């Protein structure tokens with residue numbers, strides 16, 4: 176195993192040599208001429224001139240060595256359905272889907288929007304896009320119609336793939352009415368919507384644009400669709416993520432760099448070997464799902480387990496039984512799921528044989544020490560916190576399992592991963608921080624392969640948002656605060672912007688504010704994230720009403736609160752729902768009118784908001800304090 180420091184140093188001092196070697200992990204139909212094109216910073220193009228295909232590398236390439244190995248094991252505790260697909264069977268299903276998509280006009284470079292629950296067809300659809308050279312944009316199934324409409328208009332897909340329904344916690348969610356509403360709201364109207372009918376929805380919509388997949392699957396049962404050999408930097412997918420504004424950003428990823436980075440990460444970070452089984456409990460709508468349910472395990476010849484359901488249904492032992500039953504070696508989820516499991520009967524964990532499990536990986540939000548210690552002790556296996564973002568696509572900080580394994584430090588996701596020139600910088604000067612000094616986590620140019628190439632059709636936004644926020648430096652900002660100790664371990668201290676993290680789901684407070692502002696009763700609104708023992712953070716909303724007199728009674732207030740919460744559900748989805756909506760007469764602002772969100776969050780967490788010399792009217796803070804002290808009506 177390479178020494179941590181040498182390995183990291185080599186990757187930073189000579190990225191070309193380092194990644195030229197790693198690029199051998201994948202198949203190149205045409206070899207690349209140049210490892211890295213640095214001619215147009217901050218843009219970086221990896222493996223220029225090389226031609227490859229993600230689907231070929233994830234599936235076709237394994238047909239020779241592991242045709243009968245399971246590629247995908249699907250388990251739904253919502254429907255009771257379990258299915259297994261060998262690499263040969265997965266290959267056949269992807270070809271059917273690709274042929275069906277092609278028959279609906281999808282071709283190289285086209286966007287396909289995927290709005291699907293956790294079903295195997297989601298994997299087929301994503302890999303079918305990769306096969307055709309089409310660009311998939313997966314929208315999380317928990318998002319509501321207006322959200323979907325915004326993404327349709329931004330991505331301009333030629334096709335939407337959806338299902339009749341999703342299911343969560345025993346509740347069926349009809350998808351077709353949501354898609355219908357999104358299409359009515361969107362300016363861009365794709366001609367077709369391909370429908371996977373699970374026969375779950377009690378009343379599925381019938382619209383002329385809906386095309387059932389099943390007959391097409393039959394028609395193309397024996398189809399073989401060749402892989403499009405794409406230039407390494409052509410886009411593979413666009414995944415929208417929240418930022419400071421209400422308008423989500425389309426994170427665009429390349430083909431070759433992503434394939435190489437993920438394949439390398441399976442060995443060096445996850446220590447996943449061909450033939451291993453990996454269970455990533457996330458959703459295909461998030462980056463963890465893209466990278467570690469689908470692409471990375473398949474690229475590296477593993478078996479991936481895809482799960483539809485919650486960790487506590489039918490009981491809190493369900494995931495551990497999956498480990499035993501499928502001899503799972505690697506597990507990956509978010510700390511919130513572990514906090515949920517911690518509340519269950521500890522005996523449930525002891526009832527399953529967990530001897531196959533080597534490591535549990537956790538990411539997406541801070542891993543608190545009690546949760547880390549509890550699960551580490553209970554499993555008796557390493558628990559590996561890792562830190563990254565939708566933008567990077569794979570971990571930036573971790574204790575890497577396939578490089579010299581450094582001792583873990585509770586509360587820290589570890590040290591910078593190879594490829595990442597990670598530095599904490601002073602917010603005002605841009606200078607590197609001394610050990611122990613709080614700073615913004617930044618990355619130097621070039622970002623390693625696999626990271627975002629740009630913002631979809633908005634290069635200027637990529638440069639302005641990510642590369643222009645640290646004073647005096649041309650560096651990438653993660654918008655996370657952190658602190659690094661003498662030994663190099665980094666601890667994450669929360670976001671520098673208005674992004675919050677509810678149960679591992681990244682959301683913009685601005686998006687929630689915009690949803691609430693759309694309610695007729697609301698004049699002004701501030702949304703902040705506050706610490707929550709279970710979900711990590713929850714959103715709290717403070718609203719100023721247009722006509723406060725109209726809601727004077729407790730009854731009217733609680734009705735209004737319920738109505739406002741419903742508005743967020745309808746506009747964004749239940750995941751964005753504020754834990755409470757407080758009515759106040761005014762919001763704390765600076766004299767120039769900027770909302771003092773950090774001061775509000777401090778009060779809500781029982782902290783001192785500090786000195787606020789620029790506050791317009793200190794009474795507003797008192798108002799917030801009083802609202803927080805008012806019990807729920």
Ligand code: PRX
Nearest residue numbers: 538539540541561562563564565588667681
């Ligand atoms: O604030 C950091 C937090 O989640 C953000 C990225 O969220 P998302 O784009 O959804 O990507 C998740 C990929 C795992 C980061 O900017 N975050 C992510 N991982 C950690 C974390 N905060 C603390 N510890 C982590 N391990």
